[in-house]
Amino acid sequence: MVDRIADPWGPRTPYGPGERWPARVDTFLSAGHTEADVQRWVPSASILHSNGDAMDIAVVDDRIVGVRGRAGDRINHGRVDPKDLYGWQANHSPDRLRRPLVREGDRLVETDWDTAMGRIVARSKELLDGPGGWGHFGFYTSGQLFLEEYYTLGLIGKAGLGTPHMDGNTRLCTATAAAALKASFGTDGQPGSYTDVDHCDAIALWGHNVAETQTVLWMRMLDRRRGPNPPAMLAVDPRATPVAREADVHLALRNGTNLALLNGLLRELIHRGWYDEEYVRAHTVGFDELCRVVEDYPVAKVAEICDLPARDIERAAELLGRSQRLVSTVLQGFYQSNQATAASCQVNNLHLIRGMIGRPGAGIYQMNGQPTAQNNRECGADGDLPGLRNWENEEHVAELARLWNVEVDTIPHWAPPTHAMQIFRYAEQGSIKLLWISATNPVVSLPDLARIRRILAKPDLFVVVQDLFLTETAELADVVLPAATWGEKTGTFTSVDRTVHISEKAVEPPGEARPDLDIFLDYARRMDFRDKDGQPLVKWSDPEAAFEAWKECSRGRPCDYTAITYERLRAGGIQWPCTEEHPDGTERLYTDGVFNTDPDYCESYGHDLATGAELLPDEYRAKEPRGRAFLHATPYQPSPEVPSDDYPLLLTTGRTVYQFHTRTKTGRAPQLVHAAPEVWVELNPADAGTLGVGEGDLVRVESPRGAVRARARICGVRPGVVFLPFHYGYWDAADPAGPGGPDGGAADRGAGRRHDRAANELTITAWDPVSKQPIFKVAAVRVVKEADSGGRPSPAPTVGGSAPPEGSGIPATVGGPAAEAPSRGE
Amino acid sequence: MHLAHYLGLLHKAQNRLGDAFTEIGEAHRDEPDIFHTCQRLAGQCRGHAEKLAPFAHRYAEDAPAEPDRLHSQLFSGTRSGGLGLLRDLQDLYLMAAECDISWAVVGQAAYGARDEDLLAVVKSCEQETAIQLKWLRTRMKQAAPQALVAAE
Structure with a gap:
């Protein structure tokens, strides 16, 4: 047994150059279950990072009880990341959304699907009526949906509404x-x-x-x-x-x-x-x-x-x-x-x-950072055209128009697809009036959160949020749609190294929650989107048919999926391009030096x-x-924000091994919560000395945009640099004296909250000129000590980048019996 | 020799373009890419003007008096909002286009004057001006449909 909190990487299985990486099968089943009890093993892959680790979901009495790595899969040879070992427990969290919610004044109230979808469709039709109606819609999606969902959403946006305003949080990651x-x-x-x-x-x-x-x-x-x-x-x-x-x-x-x-x-x-x-x-x-x-x-x-x-x-x-x-x-x-x-x-x-x-x-x-980011890039729900097509190439756009049986100019190709930060800017200015956010939490993950909250709270912006939980973003919505997640729906997704996996439905979603694909299909039906011949624009109604349609879209393009089937994927991952000519997929691109x-x-x-x-x-x-x-070459330019006398330190934000994104799932898995329960800030010993800050002291990190309060970990970040993990938002800020605690009672829309826990309170609104990816790693800040530790160390894990120096005496991060998981070598 | 006049024209046009980039960037701070890029390009324009200054000075010695109607006025203050941004970028575009054609003219004159040093300055700067024009066109194309059709 291995405590995979204390040792996230598990036992070593050394090997030499050119040898096959030995298998090691990692398993975690909830207390009281053994492999012998498991009634069904359902094929899937990781949804909590981009590596694409293949695993089977263990099911007992129609309930998920754990996961086991797939020994024969080309990516992980049986291994499972600790986030995946424990993270599935979030599926069972009692606060899962079970019914749609709609806004009545200051409150969100439960309703049925007809009412919720009816409101979205009524607003959509009103906005679409008149010239430039497409310009009032914005879609902000995810790196965590499935291929079939992105492709369907891309089609709805590009050929149904005809809007270029669709992007994913993949903009932040990949x-x-x-x-x-x-x-x-x-x-x-x-x-x-x-x-x-x-x-x-x-x-x-x-x-x-x-x-x-x-x-x-x-x-x-x-x-x-x-x-x-x-x-x-x-x-x-x-x-x-x-x-x-x-x-x-x-x-x-x-x-x-x-x-x-x-x-x-x-x-x-x-x-x-x-x-x-x-x-x-x-x-x-x-x-x-x-x-x-x-x-x-x-x-x-x-x-x-x-x-x-x-x-x-x-x-x-x-x-x-x-x-x-x-x-x-x-x-x-x-x-x-x-x-x-x-x-x-x-x-x-x-x-x-x-x-x-x-x-x-x-x-x-x-x-990539996220598990399905690659698919968003391929399928065109993120600011690219489906099939890695060139929006400036008229023949590429015409191909899509033929495939979808729509007029060429329905498909927005007159300018680059609108990137996420610009979508939020149009919403801020009021020209985007309906913003549909699926499977992501911009109120914690985008830069300069005070601004993002202001935008989403605007009364003239109709916000739809589709998620598993009432996230910080969902709190600001006009309609909240409860979604099914990994293990509750079927679809495919692709890892960093182009390996496609299938993830099958293992159990029913809770309450009335629905697969994201079904939600998009329902919207298309209610909006009555049609092709040129008056036939329904979206011609499929289940994941496998969506996948088959996508295969045609991918034909002849670099991401050619044409020889992949659901049946073949059930046997294991396949790397695209996978065609009749290369039926087993393609391990490496550009082997002949032809690009x-x-x-x-x-x-x-x-x-x-x-x-x-x-x-x-x-x-x-x-x-x-x-x-x-x-071979591109560019001279160096200093970043848009550099330290000053007022803000002499540089902030960088990042991740811990125990949490993913804004902790929507990993913050609801007990072992992971226990390992990394609360925000912390990392300081170099020299800077800490100058500031008079010791291990565990409460400090305030301030930038021109906001402040974050966190307990300090003195460790190995470079001098002059301050690190904050970006995972921590407000939904579980329970400690009233600690960061994010309510200072006036938790009113609706989070209005009574103190916004001093999320790293992105501090970050700048700026992005790369080509990729349009926001710059999270460079913000000027100052650090002020607020209170002594009282002998209590920082909540930072002792494993990973926040590890304290040797001999610090800080108790090690361990998971104990609740985190024990077998790792079986060959 | 009238080269000094065109050098003066270009020198002034580069400085004015630099000032306009600064002013327009500041006026549209809520568009961070506009703000950051305009700041950078303003610096680039001033750099161009500095590189031209010694040549303008040198050729001025051989020049007759400056003719009338040499300089043009293409920018008279910023505007606000989506449409205002588009118009401001269009002013920058016209000003950059003036610089672009002036670089071509000065480059031709540098050949005539057998001035290799001036030619080297022209060759390095005119490429940057060309990129400025491309950036402005790119950004305006992106902004136009939303500002002109979707926004109220």
Whole structure:
């Protein structure tokens, strides 16, 4: 038995390069149950992070009692992340929404589906009547629905209402991955495969605390590190995360300076001849311009911008330059930071100039944060066109119009699909009048929350929220629709490395809650959306038929699903593209060095990465890409907000291994709640000393936008930087004296609350010019001590990035008997 | 030689464009991408003007008096709201277009004057001006349907 709270990564199963990663089957069943009792095992995969770990849901008497990893699955070989081991218990939480709610004055009251949907449809028809009616609708969806739901929603939005105002919270998590892949390789689509970890001789983690965000991928890396001929490891992160502590070289750079570091590293590699001239000549465009831009970043200058020892930058360049099979992974430290797309493209450049792409061990993972983010990108509910089509390519739009049997100009293709922050801006200005939010909680996850609350509370904005619980966002809604979740509905989703899994319905949803797909289909029926021939626009009524329709949409595109069926997925995950020609799927893209940059095939004609200015189709054609990848190069610019005399510290936000997003689910699983119950703030010992703050002291972190109160953990974050986990909102802020406690009784719409618990009270409204991903990692703040700890340590976990220094005497985070779970090796 | 006059024209146009970027960015602070990008581009314009200054000074020695109606006035203050933003960006676009064509003219003159140093300045700056125009077009295309059709 393993306490997977005390040890989230479980026992090691070391292996060597080129060997198969040994299986280890992790199981957790609720107290009193054994595998022998389980009546049904229902195939599924993780919905609490993006790794795509396959598992079976254990069912006894039509109730979920636990999960077990699938030993034969290509991704996890049986392992299960602690969030998945325990997180399913949230399905049974007594506060699940069971009936629709509608606003009556200041209150939300229970009602039936007819009344709730009737209100949405009446408002929709009223708004749609008249020119520009499409412009009054906004949809803000998720990275946690299923493929079938995104595709259906995308069709409703683009061909039913004809609105470009549809995006997902994927904008906060994975938009830069998509933007960087499009910019370098022509289309979205992850080049690498998780099996690259089995073959590599070096791993570089760029702003990616994989140990806490994708624990199973980290287990694979750790097993290679403990086996023969382990890969070297480089970590770039301002915090002393488990990844940074494991790495051979850790660059704890100043937040917001990623691009300067990458420009400097590329310069070193080029100067020292550590690049593949032949590959560059045959397969890339733009090497001379890349050399010209990076020339301006000698090590000494980069050391100063990033506040790093020059010798460490050189060591990093040596580690990268001497590798033969390099795996790079990129995540929020880059995506949610300054110059996100430009910095992420430099990671692609590093692989391109070294020819390290498209072969075993040489892989790039431009990661996702959320489990189904990839599908939102593919299916077009997030600001892309379905099938990774190019909205500026008239033939691509015409293909969609033929497929959907609608007029071409019904589909909004006159300008880029509206990104999330702009949707909220239009709502703020009043031109968007109906905002439909599904499976996400922007009142905790978007930047500058005071502003988001103000927008959603506007009386002239009709807000629909579709969720499992009465979230902080749902409290502000006009109509709340109770949704079914993982285990209660069927659908498919796709991991970072393009592996598609099926997740089947195991049990009935509670009360009158409905699958998200059924809700969207019901809306389409009630709105009576029609195609050109007067037939219903949406021609399916169940998940499998939606999947079959999507397959046609994906045909011939990079994400081709045409040879995948539900039946085949029941046997295990399959990587797209999967076609008649490649019926078993495709492990790696670009094995022949031919990229998706052909002007008729590419997903974007490209941007200037510094401003986001779009290039015109003819300018793109003039580059004559002929299947070569683009090497983009951009000079470093300081971030929009830098420290000042008033706000001398830099805030970065992030995650713990025990929680996911705004804790809608993980905050309702006892083991996970116990491990990370309350917000904390991390300070470096030197800064803490200056401020007179000790372990556990209550401090106030202030930015020009708000304040957060939290108990301090003194640990390994870099000097000058303050870290807050972004998970903690207000729904469970129970301690009246603690952060978020009500200071005047909890009135409706959360009006009586003190808003001092969510990290995003402090963050800035700013975004990357290309990916439009908000910048969460760079805000100027000050820290003020409020109260002594009284000997009580911070609630921060002792596992992960918030681990205290050795010998601190702080009690270790453990789960005890309630968290014990077997891990069976081969 | 009249090159000094066009250098003066471009120098002034770059400074005015820089000021307009600053002013319009400040006026539309609630559009963070406009605010942040305008701030950056304002700096870029002032950089262009600084690079031109020594050439303007040098060629001024050989120049006759400045002719009438040399400079144009394209911007007279910011507006507010969605439509106002669009109009303000359109002013910037016209001002940047004036700079763009002036770079082309000055570049031609630099060839004629065999002035390699001036040519190098033109080549580096005119690309940045071209990107400014592209950014303005991109942003205006994005804003136009909502501002002109959907908003009340």
